[in-house]
Amino acid sequence: MKNLFTLLLLCVSFVVFAQTRIGVQLYSFRNEFKTDVPGTLEKISKMGITEVEGGGTYGMSFPDFKALLDKNNLSVTSVGADYKELETNPQAVVDNAKKFGAKYAMCAWVPHNGDDFTIDDAKKAVDVFNRAGKLLKENGITLCYHAHGYEFRPYNNETLFDYMAKNMDPKYANFEMDVFWIKHPGQDPVALLKKYPGRFKMMHLKDRKPGTEGNQLGHADVETNVVLGSGDVGIADIMKIARKQGVEKFYIEDESSRSMEQVPQSLAFLKGLK
Numbered sequence: 001m002k003n004l005f006t007l008l009l010l011c012v013s014f015v016v017f018a019q020t021r022i023g024v025q026l027y028s029f030r031n032e033f034k035t036d037v038p039g040t041l042e043k044i045s046k047m048g049i050t051e052v053e054g055g056g057t058y059g060m061s062f063p064d065f066k067a068l069l070d071k072n073n074l075s076v077t078s079v080g081a082d083y084k085e086l087e088t089n090p091q092a093v094v095d096n097a098k099k100f101g102a103k104y105a106m107c108a109w110v111p112h113n114g115d116d117f118t119i120d121d122a123k124k125a126v127d128v129f130n131r132a133g134k135l136l137k138e139n140g141i142t143l144c145y146h147a148h149g150y151e152f153r154p155y156n157n158e159t160l161f162d163y164m165a166k167n168m169d170p171k172y173a174n175f176e177m178d179v180f181w182i183k184h185p186g187q188d189p190v191a192l193l194k195k196y197p198g199r200f201k202m203m204h205l206k207d208r209k210p211g212t213e214g215n216q217l218g219h220a221d222v223e224t225n226v227v228l229g230s231g232d233v234g235i236a237d238i239m240k241i242a243r244k245q246g247v248e249k250f251y252i253e254d255e256s257s258r259s260m261e262q263v264p265q266s267l268a269f270l271k272g273l274k
Contacts, residue, residue, distance in 0.1 A: 021050065021051055021250070022049070022051075022205070022250050022251075022252060022267060022270055023049060023050070023051030023052055023053060023077065023249065023250065023251045023252070024044060024047075024049050024051075024052055024053070024251055024252045024253070024263060025052070025053045025054075025204060025251045025252070025253035026044075026052050026053065026054040026056075027253060027255065028252065028253055028254045028255065028259040028263060029043075029044065029259060029260065031257070032260060033058045037058045037059075037060060037065070037068065038068055041068050041069065041071075041072045041074060042072055043260065044072070044074065045072035045073055045074055047263060047264050047267060048267065049074070049267075050073055050074060050075060051074070051075050051077045051249070051251075052074055052075070052076055052077070052251070053076070053077065053078040053079070053080075053104075053106065053202075053249075053251045054076050054078075054079065054080070054100075055076065055078075055079030055080040055081075055096060055097075055100065055102075056080070062099065066100075075101065076100040076101065076102050077102055077103065077104060077249060078102055078103075078104035078105065078106055078144075078176075078202060078249060078251070079093075079096055079097045079100055079102045079104070079105050079106070080105075080106055080107075080108065081093045081105040081106060081107045081132075081143065082107070083107050083109060083110055083111060083125075083128065084111070086107060086128055086129070086132040086143075087128045087132070090131070090132035090135045090136065091135065093105050093132065093136065093141075094135060094136055094139045094141060097136075097139075097141045098139070098141075102141070103140065103141060103142060104141065104142045104143075104144060104201065104202060104249060105136060105141050105142070105143050105144070106143075106144050106145075106146050106176050106202065107129070107143070107144070107145050107146065108146040108148070109146075109148065109218075110122075110125045110145075112150070115150070115217045115218075115219075117150040117151065117153065117160065117218075118160075119155055119160060119163065122151070122155075122160045122163050122164050123163075123167075125145070125164065126163075126164055126167045126168050126173075129143060129145055129168050129172070129173035130168060130169050130172055130173055132173075133168075133169070133171075133172030133173035134169075134171075134172045136172070137171065137172050142174065142201055143172065143173050143174070144173075144174050144175050144176040144201050144202050145164070145168070145173065145174075145175050145176070146175070146176040146177075146178055146181075146204070147161060147175065147177075147178070147181060147182070148178070148181050148218035149181050149182075149184050149185035149214075149215065149216050149217065149218045150185075150216055150217060150218045151164060152185040152186065152187055152216055153216055165196050165199060170198070170199060174199050174200065174201045175196075175199050175200045175201065175202075176200070176201065176202035176203065176204065177189065177192070177193070177200040177202070177203045177204070177247070178203075178204035178206060178253065179203065179204065179205060179206060179207075179233050179234075179235070179238055180204070180206035180207065180208050180220075180225070180233060180253075181204075181206075181218075183208060183214070183232070183233045183234075184208065184212075184214040184215065184220055185214055185215065185216040186214055186216070189233065189234065189238050190234065190237055190238055190241055193238070193241050193242065193245045193247075194241065194245070197245045197246060198245065198246040199246075200242075200245065200246065200247055201246065201247065201248050201249065202247065202248060202249040202250070202251070203238075203242055203247050203249070203250050203251070204251055204252075204253040205228055205235060205250055205251065205252045205253065205266070205270070206225055206228075206233070206252070206253050206254065206255075207225065207226050207227065207228045207229065207230060207231030207232075207233045207235055207266075208220075208224055208225070208226065208231045208232055208233050209223075209224040209225075209226050209231055209232075210231060210232045211232075212224045212232070222255040222256050222257075223256050223257065224256075225254050225255050225256040225259075225262075226256075226262070227262045227265045227266050227269065228252070228265075228266035228269045228270060229266070229269040230269075235269070235270075236273055239270070239273055252266050252267070254266065
C-alpha cells in the first residue's frame, strides 16, 4: 500500500509539472528578429511554445505584429516595463500591457551610477515599484522586478536585495527570478525561493556554463548561456520547488548566439523532468 501511495504521488507530481506551460522571453531571438520577424515567430510556434514575454513589435505596426502572434498561436503574457516609465508615466505601462492582453509587467533594470548600486538606489526603486505597482494592480496587472545581481551586495548583515524584498509591498510589487542572475552573483536560487515564498511570481529559466566566474555587477558573457540542465545553476532542483513557492509563469531565456538551437533542447530537458 505504501509503495502504491508513493507511486500515486509521483504520478500526480509528473502531471502537475507536465501542465506547467513553459514560455520564452523574446529577447532570446533578438538577432533573428532583426532580419525576419514573421519567420522567427513561426519558428517559436513550431517549438510548441504558446506564451511569450515581450512587449515590443520590432518595428512593425501593432495590428500587423498582433496578427502574426495570433497566426502563430502566441500570447504575450508578460511585457517589459521601463524603470523611468514606471517612475514618470506608469499608465503607459498599463496601456501597453492591456494592448497585448498581458497580466504581468516586468522591470529588468534599475538605473545606477556605473557598477555602483547603492542603498539610495534601492530605496528609490522600492518607492517607484510600490507606487507604480499599486496602479498596475488596480488595472489587473502584476508588477515584478527582475534582479540582475548587483542587488546582492552586502547591506546591514544581509543584502540590498533583502532590503528591497522586505520593503516592496507584496500586494503591489514582487519579483521575476532569473535563475542565472541569482547564481551568477553567488546566491542559491532554491534558498532564495524558500526565503521569500510567494514573492517570485515569474521565472526566467537560464543555465550557465560550468566554471564561469561570477560577479555582482550585472554583467556576463552571453555565450556562457547553455542548454538547460547542462550548466551549474541547478535547474532540476529549482523546478521541484518553484511551483510550490508560487511561481506562476516560466520563460526560457537564452541570450547566446545558439538560442535557436538550444531552446528546443532546453524544452526537451524540462519535459523530461520527473
